[in-house]
């Protein structure tokens with residue numbers, strides 16, 4: 253999605269600049285005396301608003317990228333919490349999967365509590 257945003261931003265910028273040139277030239281040449289001033293204003297205004305559109309889409313792409321990083325970090329955090337919950341405090345987990353109280357040294361399967 254962020255790549256689509258970046259591509260769209262470039263299209264807005266390039267088409268906007270080309271469009272500004274065409275508009276400035278077409279409108280400017282039809283007005284005799286101050287045509288070059290009006291053409292220049294249209295050109296600068298058109299290029300500037302195209303650039304603003306480009307920056308907005310670029311910023312949106314960056315926000316989407318950062319959001320992915322944050323979501324990834326949150327899901328890693330949740331996995332860690334789940335891992336801690338697997339073996340409650342005061343218990344040890346045998347290799348067979350049984351949970352045993354910390355004060356017992358041998359699991360019901362016969363295996364001994366691993367040394368810490």
Ligand SMILES: [Zn+2]
Pocket residue numbers: 346347348349350359360361362363
């Ligand atoms: Zn066991």
